[in-house]
């Protein structure tokens with residue numbers, strides 16, 4: 001059996017979706033292991049353009065079985081809307097090609113309420129949440145106060161579990177935030193509508209994966225966001241609330257003893273970041289606008305303009321180490337075609353120190369970029385399919401990054417389409 005994780009090396013939006021879409025050809029099963037519908041993977045193929053939020057990107061390939069593992073934040077309401085949108089473009093989704101772990105916790109309507117209420121309370125100090133309820137969801141999961149998808153099969157016990165949770169959660173909603181309380185009837189109506197609709201997809205995906213492993217099936221693990229958003233090792237507290245690292249994939253998928261054979265880290269040819277938090281080398285004004293427009297850098301989930309910066313090799317090397325990447329896919333090289341000189345952040349200056357090590361989050365706030373400039377290539381790369389056909393300056397840019405990251409870059413993409421990929 002071969003298995004591979006596709007992970008983000010930076011702040012997310014690196015182009016993981018297109019890499020999963022490309023590589024699913026060689027895999028039987030694609031698993032989402034963490035996170036929820038708070039990010040978006042954009043995939044462009046023969047069916048059209050898709051912004052997938054919770055569905056694994058393998059859903060767009062026929063014959064691939066897709067799994068939402070125990071580690072995901074299962075938001076049935078959003079998942080069903082996403083399934084409808086994908087089906088409307090001619091993609092079939094059935095319990096044969098989509099399976100949901102019975103151990104995945106349900107993201108309930110109050111999680112979204114609490115996310116918005118807390119951001120509002122924080123005012124100027126907000127985290128920049130997508131308000132999809134992810135932080136309140138994971139807090140509740142670790143407090144052991146969520147409903148597991150498998151409980152949908154035990155209505156009597158579920159009712160009593162819900163009542164216990166309701167009593168507790170209503171205290172927070174009304175007494176901490178002065179918001180409205182939920183009733184058991186509200187929740188039963190919600191579960192009747194959305195829980196019942198996802199129930200046919202819910203099964204013991206851990207057992208399914210173990211069996212698939214015995215039959216030698218190839219499994220691809222699809223992570224959400226990137227290493228710098230990892231709860232334990234990222235730019236805390238501007239991280240997400242789950243572990244975005246490859247090391248978590250075996251746990252979040254339901255194969256805890258698995259050893260990954262391949263870890264493909266996706267890196268964008270420049271840096272982008274959505275939301276708040278330190279972002280070294282951030283560009284502003286017309287320079288930022290030009291890069292943002294060239295790369296169409298607007299959030300797939302929220303449409304928010306992404307913050308942009310030169311490629312940050314300090315953060316990227318840290319991301320490669322955290323992910324344990326065995327290979328790199330470098331995306332969006334075409335976007336830099338308009339630049340005469342391409343800035344790259346090679347070190348940080350923090351006070352009177354210069355360092356190439358990624359610092360503790362509090363230090364990061366004070367870091368200034370040390371830039372080097374590489375030659376631009378000044379032309380359109382979107383039709384280039386072979387390494388030999390890339391202009392020398394573009395090859396030099398890729399080689400420079402490869403040497404700095406000390407990790408091979410066998411994939412370079414020069415356009416969003418499935419075929420716009422250069423294999424080295």
Ligand code: GDP
Nearest residue numbers: 013014015016017040041042332413414415416
């Ligand atoms: P993900 O969450 O990591 O999958 O990344 P997103 O889907 O949010 O962002 C990547 C965006 O870049 C999507 O709109 C892709 O279609 C697009 N994209 C991916 N690779 C390339 C590329 O090589 N060139 C260009 N121009 N766009 C790309």
